[in-house]
Amino acid sequence: MPESADPRDRLIVALDLPDVEAAERLVSRLGDAATFYKIGYRLAYAGGLDFAARLAKSGKKTFLDLKLHDIGNTVEEGVRSASALGATFLTVHAYPQTMRAAVRGRGPGLKILAVTVLTSYDDADAAEAGYALPVADLVARRAEQAAEIGIDGIVCSAAEAGAVRDRIGPSGLIVTPGIRPAGAEASDQKRVMTPGQARAAGIDHVVVGRPITGADDPRAVAQRIVAEMEDA
Numbered sequence: 360m361p362e363s364a365d366p367r368d369r370l371i372v373a374l375d376l377p378d379v380e381a382a383e384r385l386v387s388r389l390g391d392a393a394t395f396y397k398i399g400y401r402l403a404y405a406g407g408l409d410f411a412a413r414l415a416k417s418g419k420k421t422f423l424d425l426k427l428h429d430i431g432n433t434v435e436e437g438v439r440s441a442s443a444l445g446a447t448f449l450t451v452h453a454y455p456q457t458m459r460a461a462v463r464g465r466g467p468g469l470k471i472l473a474v475t476v477l478t479s480y481d482d483a484d485a486a487e488a489g490y491a492l493p494v495a496d497l498v499a500r501r502a503e504q505a506a507e508i509g510i511d512g513i514v515c516s517a518a519e520a521g522a523v524r525d526r527i528g529p530s531g532l533i534v535t536p537g538i539r540p541a542g543a544e545a546s547d548q549k550r551v552m553t554p555g556q557a558r559a560a561g562i563d564h565v566v567v568g569r570p571i572t573g574a575d576d577p578r579a580v581a582q583r584i585v586a587e588m589e590d591a
C-alpha cells in the first residue's frame with residue numbers, strides 16, 4: 360500500500376458476525392473510522408455476499424475471505440464468479456495449482472491473496488497436519504511460489520513479514536491477521552503481534568476481528584489501531 364494512501368485503509372475489520380443485520384449495525388457504529396471490511400465464511404453463508412456487494416457499492420473496500428481450495432477448474436470458475444462482486448481482495452489457499460487457477464480466473468480490479476499458513480498454527484500444528492517444515496519455512500516457500508505465479512498478495516503472520524517481503528518484493532501486498540492490541544486476548548491465534556509491531560515489520564494491512572467486534576466502543580478501538588500503526 361503506498362505511503363500516501365489513506366491510513367485507515369491499513370485496517371481491515373473482519374465482520375465475523377452472525378447475520379447481515381449485525382454487520383450493518385457494526386459498519387454504522389464504525390462510520391468513517393473504518394474503510395475496509397472482510398467478509399468470511401460466517402457472514403458469507405448468511406447473506407454476506409450480497410451484503411459485500413452492497414458495501415462495495417457504498418464506497419467501502421471489501422475483502423472476500425473465502426479461502427478457496429479445490430481442483431483447478433473449480434477454483435478458476437469460482438474466482439471468475441466472485442470477480443463480479445466488486446471486491447478488492449479474495450483469498451485462496453497457497454497451493455500452487457490453486458494459485459495458478461485463481462490467477463487465470465481473476466477479473467479486473469480483484470486482487471488475489473494467498474493464505475500461507477493460518478495464524479492459529481504453530482510448528483506443532485503444522486507437524487500434526489503432516490508438514491515436515493517449520494511454519495516460518497513453509498510460509499517463506501509458499502510466498503516465493505505465490506510471487507512466481509503472479510499472486511497479488513500474501514496472508515501470513517506479521518512475524519513473517521520481513522521474510523515474505525524479501526521473497527515478493529516491494530509491490531506485493533502483505534496482509535496480516537493474528538493482530539492483537541497490547542493486553543487483548545489471543546484466543547485461538549498463536550502467531551500474534553500488535554498493530555504497531557506489524558506496521559514496523561512492513562505489512563500493508565492488518566486484519567482485526569474480535570478485538571473490534573467484541574468491544575464496547577468499536578469505533579474507539581479501530582481509531583486506536585489506525586493511530587498505533589501511523590506512529591510505528
Ligand SMILES: O=C(O)c1cc(=O)[nH]c(=O)n1[C@@H]1O[C@H](COP(=O)(O)O)[C@@H](O)[C@H]1O
Binds near residue numbers: 476
Ligand atoms: O485469511 C484470513 O483472513 C485469516 C488467515 C489467517 O491465517 N488467520 C486468520 O485469523 N484469518 C482471519 O482473520 C480474522 C481474525 O479474526 P480475529 O482473531 O477475531 O482478530 C478471522 O476472520 C480469520 O478468519
